[in-house]
Amino acid sequence: MARQTRPLAEHYGDLVRVSLMEARPAGLQTRQLVSATRLTKSQVARGVRHLRDVGAAEHLTPIIWRRRDGYMFSEDPADWIEYEKKQFQQILSRLTRMITGRSTRTWPATPTTSGPSSPPPSSLASARRWPSSPGSPTSNSLTSP
Template sequence: MARRALPPNVSGQRVRVALMEARPTGLHMHQLIRASELTRSQVRRGISYLRDTATELDLTPLIWDRRHGYRFSADPEDWAAYELRQFRKELSFIRRIVTGCVLPHQQQRPEDKAVKLMLGQLNGIESSFEYLIMQLETARKTA
């Protein structure tokens, strides 16, 4: 029997309750599914909802790491480590787009204006992320 779709705020509330009950430890996806009695997609939708509304709901940041899973941490060092990991992940993603798609596109169609625009913008984004990561790493070392 198929489950009916829950609104994101309902999924988010059930995920939030499960994570609050698990504090200060976190829950991995399979634990969140069991604790919230939601499907994997409903848990993901709930996590997205919580991340989108964390400020409005006055929550501490919702972070994830391999050791603890998803959790609301009160430790700013945990937040900084999570943020740094996210920026590194996005930088890797951008680099893969460039090397796996945009550069081969450029090799095949060197005069394509769209590929020139993409490369220019993506190079700027890559530089910005590299600089941001460098600054965050320096700030963490001096803190």
């Protein structure tokens, strides 16, 4: 079941679709879409989401994005498969990092504030845990050790 569309999202999607059809077979970067449609960056993103939702629901030519070409309609199924594989890899990487606890951000080598009250970065990770339940002995784990 497709999401219920809003009139503005549909309007933004139409403007983005017309701009991409005029640029076909080449694609348009986000800033070019902003310039061509006279919409804001967030409105262009909303229009692209609408095009993806409608295209998937009605089995239309999907809109893909490449770093080199930007947003585009491609008739080649190999492009669709490549795009979907990259999207899948991105989601899989996010889930893997979330499950394993790894993130792309790391603690600085030295603490930014000095003094006896600031624990070293290695103990910060162990001090910040969610309480397990209101009455459990570990429910007070957010306080400093």
